Amino acid sequence: MLSSNLVLPRPIDDPALHQGRVRSIPHVNGQFAAYIFIPVVLHGSTKRFVDNLVTESMALQPGLHDIRTQDRSQLHVSLSRLLLLSASQRDDLKMTLRAIALAFQCFRASFSSFSVLTNDEKTRHFLAMDVGAGHNEFQDLVIALRPGLRAIHQKDFYTEPKFHASFAWTLALDVSNSEEVNSCTSTPPSYLEDLRSTFQERHATTLQTTMTFDVKEIAARIGKDVYRWPLVEASNALF
Numbered sequence: 001m002l003s004s005n006l007v008l009p010r011p012i013d014d015p016a017l018h019q020g021r022v023r024s025i026p027h028v029n030g031q032f033a034a035y036i037f038i039p040v041v042l043h044g045s046t047k048r049f050v051d052n053l054v055t056e057s058m059a060l061q062p063g064l065h066d067i068r069t070q071d072r073s074q075l076h077v078s079l080s081r082l083l084l085l086s087a088s089q090r091d092d093l094k095m096t097l098r099a100i101a102l103a104f105q106c107f108r109a110s111f112s113s114f115s116v117l118t119n120d121e122k123t124r125h126f127l128a129m130d131v132g133a134g135h136n137e138f139q140d141l142v143i144a145l146r147p148g149l150r151a152i153h154q155k156d157f158y159t160e161p162k163f164h165a166s167f168a169w170t171l172a173l174d175v176s177n178s179e180e181v182n183s184c185t186s187t188p189p190s191y192l193e194d195l196r197s198t199f200q201e202r203h204a205t206t207l208q209t210t211m212t213f214d215v216k217e218i219a220a221r222i223g224k225d226v227y228r229w230p231l232v233e234a235s236n237a238l239f
Contacts (some may be wrong), residue, residue, distance in 0.1 A: 034222040036080040075165040089152040096148030101229035109134025110212040131163035
């Protein structure tokens with residue numbers, strides 16, 4: 001029998017430590033949660049714009065939270081669902097992403113509108129900015145990812161994805177019934193739609209002119225680690 005000192009402790013899922021969030025998938029030793037994304041680096045006017053959006057959101061609805069828990073200079077656009085990987089699958093995924101990075105050029109993208117979204121588990125709602133310019137390039141990346149994901153028995157991304165960067169979130173709690181305050185609802189509360197409409201009216205022009213960003217790398221978070229692969233610079237592309 002192994003010494004108790006060598007047994008890894010099981011993570012404690014305490015929603016009070018995570019703003020009410022709960023683990024959607026039980027922890028399994030040797031299994032790594034992962035997702036693939038494009039970093040959206042915020043600086044200057046883009047960072048000020050998102051800072052103002054988050055501040056305004058939380059002032060109008062105190063139940064909202066800033067999604068940038070660690071790095072406030074970055075958002076992200078997802079290219080995959082949540083993935084659950086074994087140790088060998090981690091290496092296979094990294095090889096796939098390295099190959100994709102070598103096959104795609106850098107490009108410029110921008111955001112065009114606001115939306116309200118709900119996660120697959122129906123546990124959280126999000127305020128987000130939708131990708132406008134660059135949508136086709138994001139779609140091409142998702143298509144290129146499919147064979148590699150299927151090879152490691154992972155689900156494809158959505159058939160008609162809505163590429164976006166979330167900036168605020170709230171728990172999906174149905175508070176209309178006081179006896180079931182912890183029940184989840186897949187329908188976003190009306191105040192989120194009101195916020196979306198308010199932001200679209202107040203900030204749509206600024207969003208479309210300010211929130212442009214360069215897509216220079218593809219990235220993956222696997223467990224606690226983040227890996228990045230640079231895309232091909234246009235000047236280095238082969239013709």
